[in-house]
Amino acid sequence: MFPETMTNALAYGSLLQHINRYSKISYEDFEVCKQYFNVEHYKSHSLVVKAGSVVTKQYYVVQGCLRTFLPDDEKDREYTVQFAVEEWWASDFISYYSGVPAVCQVESLEESILLSVQKADLVRLYQQVPQLESFFLRKLENAFVAFQKRILSNLKDTAEDRYEDFLRHYPNLDQRVKNYQIASYLGITPESLSRIRKQKMK
Amino acid sequence: MFPETMTNALAYGSLLQHINRYSKISYEDFEVCKQYFNVEHYKSHSLVVKAGSVVTKQYYVVQGCLRTFLPDDEKDREYTVQFAVEEWWASDFISYYSGVPAVCQVESLEESILLSVQKADLVRLYQQVPQLESFFLRKLENAFVAFQKRILSNLKDTAEDRYEDFLRHYPNLDQRVKNYQIASYLGITPESLSRIRKQKMK
């Protein structure tokens, strides 16, 4: 493993590159930005966000893989809202934006390195580096569009179509996560997904 | 009917009240705001947004009812993304935010009075009245949360549950729109919805 300072440098480097893809930011501005982001490490199978309390942070994935899901203890089932791999963001955004206690959880599916930022700190950061407000706004717009597309896909596509959408939307992710987790993202059972995969081998 | 100036005054009054519910705005600021919003009238069954060109406006519903839907000419079917009644906003937000030509359409289901605003004008407006940027951001966050809840509802709830969600989400709207439009919002056929309604009468 890299020494602490080394992986931190890599983490912030990843974030800088990511932000720069959307809105150019100066070295000085990024130095300010860095102060508000904390590096967090999570083991595989650990919980990043637990249901029950209000979520005040969002997370940027430097390395690893997260899954946001709604547990349904009664039916002994889970519903996956989204996955997040390198350069994606995750949180329980329902709790984060509406300020209600989280019903969803975020779990780390692998050893993960994250950068977390407090919602309250973002407000301050926006005042110091206004481009970042545009950046996060753009990010929200994109996420909104993605969700609307997913709703449309649920309305019009078959399970097989949606599985192919999933493969396109998350390249190679099918090799990193469990089948039953993909099934719970698609809204079908693991058995059905297994049959769809079999079907597709021809 | 009211004279033109009268309905315009009512329209802007509605918008002012609506904005004030989220972020307080002074009389002077609202005067600036008004300049960018245009009153538009639509007849029942007319199209507010047609598929094919990039959508640059979003619409506030002063009076009436809109529906955003994706037409599928092949299957001779439609998929409803959302309804918008008084004090709601509508557009094809996929086109509006991503700048791609619209695939969805927005139709007026009743005689409607709308206030439209250009995306480009909002940028200018934000510079003059910064509270409005927060207002629109809040609106986007709420819409994002609503969509995420709908995705979860699609994953976990039965058609009947989703119908009840619809009734709660859009109070009394079932008396204003066609059954097959509600069905296309729920992702079921009009026949299935009819059977669900029958079921619920006990």
Next chain:
DNA sequence: CGCGACGTTGATTTGCCTCAACGATTGTGG
């Protein structure tokens, strides 16, 4: 090694769709 978690396969059930027919309602032109 042995246990538990996971993926697959088969048999059966079920919720919703499709297709078709029929009233009710709406809207329109004579």
Next chain:
DNA sequence: CCACAATCGTTGAGGCAAATCAACGTCGCG
């Protein structure tokens, strides 16, 4: 204002995709 057509909602019969239930093989890990 009525007559007629079109649209819409309902109901029934039959079919299909996916769920459920159950069994079994495999893999990973304590």
